Amino acid sequence: MVEFLFPLPExxxxxLAPTLCYQRDFPQTPRVRINFILQSLVEMVILTQLIxxxxxxxxxxxxxxxxxxxxxxxxxxxxxxxxxxxxxxxFLWLMFFFLFSHSYLNILAELLRFGDRHFYGDxxxxxxxxxxWRNWNVPFQKWIQRHLYEPFLKKKFSTKxxxxxxxxxxxxxxxxxxxxxxQRCHLWLFLNMMFELLLAFLLDRFFIGNYGNGLVWFxxxxxxxxxVTTYYHDHYMxxxxxxxxxxxxxxxxxxxxxxx
Numbered sequence: 001m002v003e004f005l006f007p008l009p010e011x012x013x014x015x016l017a018p019t020l021c022y023q024r025d026f027p028q029t030p031r032v033r034i035n036f037i038l039q040s041l042v043e044m045v046i047l048t049q050l051i052x053x054x055x056x057x058x059x060x061x062x063x064x065x066x067x068x069x070x071x072x073x074x075x076x077x078x079x080x081x082x083x084x085x086x087x088x089x090x091f092l093w094l095m096f097f098f099l100f101s102h103s104y105l106n107i108l109a110e111l112l113r114f115g116d117r118h119f120y121g122d123x124x125x126x127x128x129x130x131x132x133w134r135n136w137n138v139p140f141q142k143w144i145q146r147h148l149y150e151p152f153l154k155k156k157f158s159t160k161x162x163x164x165x166x167x168x169x170x171x172x173x174x175x176x177x178x179x180x181x182x183q184r185c186h187l188w189l190f191l192n193m194m195f196e197l198l199l200a201f202l203l204d205r206f207f208i209g210n211y212g213n214g215l216v217w218f219x220x221x222x223x224x225x226x227x228v229t230t231y232y233h234d235h236y237m238x239x240x241x242x243x244x245x246x247x248x249x250x251x252x253x254x255x256x257x258x259x260x
Contacts, residue, residue, distance in 0.1 A: 017114050018105040020143035027115030037110050043103040047095050054095075058088040059229070069234040071186060085229050086221055093225040101137065127212030129200040129219060133167075144170070167197050178228060182235045192227040 014022050062084050070078055097120075105119045121135030134141055144166055152162035171193040179185035196219055207215045 013112065016108070017112055018108050018119065018139065019114070019116065020139050021146055028113045029110075029115050030113075032110055032113060037107055040103045040107045040110070044099055044107075047099045047103065051092060051095050051099070054088050054092055059085065059092075062088075063233055063236045066233065066237060069237045070188075070230045071234060081233070082222075082226065082230075085233075086226055089226050089229045090221050092229075093220070097136070125213065126216050127207075127209055128204045129196055129216060130163075130204065132216050132220075164197070167193070171197075174224070178231050182231050184231065184234060184238075186231070186234075188230055189224055189227040192224050196223060 010024065013026070017026060019026070062081065066081065068077070070081070073081070101120050106117065108114070109117055118138050120138055123132045123135040126132035126135060148166050148169065149162055152165060153159070157165065171190050174193070175185070175187060175190040178189055199215070199219065203215060204212065
């Protein structure tokens with residue numbers, strides 16, 4: 001007879017619940033609110049349509065105009081493409097955040113009557129990058145606190161050393177996940193986050209209040225989401241075959257012929 005460390009119903013509930021930290025008794029709501037679920041589903045449908053529209057009508061044309069991957073572009077061409085991609089990428093990031101962290105996790109929590117709905121804090125009001133990192137994904141932050149931060153402190157690391165090590169580990173994991181999914185590794189995401197870490201230590205003391213909040217939003221606009229988009233750009237270029245290039249050249253020749 002196999003004995004399990006955790007009761008199986010509790011284990012299955014934990015695997016489905018919108019949390020990363022196990023505990024024996026999760027807080028629960030008294031009932032499932034159907035109206036709340038329907039409202040969240042409508043939010044997901046609308047956001048999904050907006051995301052698809054931005055990708056098809058805004059980002060995809062920029063990708064199609066590209067002739068080289070970011071890795072092979074000259075510096076001027078890279079800057080031009082980054083400027084073009086910054087705004088739609090920023091909108092996509094905000095929509096993905098609301099879609100997953102608000103609508104999807106709340107639907108999941110409501111179906112399971114999961115009581116802890118603190119999935120994110122008011123990161124949009126953060127006046128330091130450190131405050132943003134602590135508030136944009138609360139379940140992940142709780143996991144880091146329990147499984148990385150506290151063990152580092154028990155190993156006699158200082159709080160600042162623990163913060164730096166955790167940020168490096170998380171940055172490396174994000175880079176690894178993107179590289180594994182798209183079969184390419186440029187370290188752009190990792191280096192981008194290391195640059196944010198440097199900014200946090202050098203500029204947080206000078207950018208206070210509204211200026212600090214402006215710095216946070218500037219890093220969101222030109223930060224990790226944009227780096228991830230460059231990976232998808234290069235993946236798109238690698239998947240575009242010679243026939244696509246031939247068709248684009250043929251269309252250009254036909255337009256030139258019609259003009260004459």
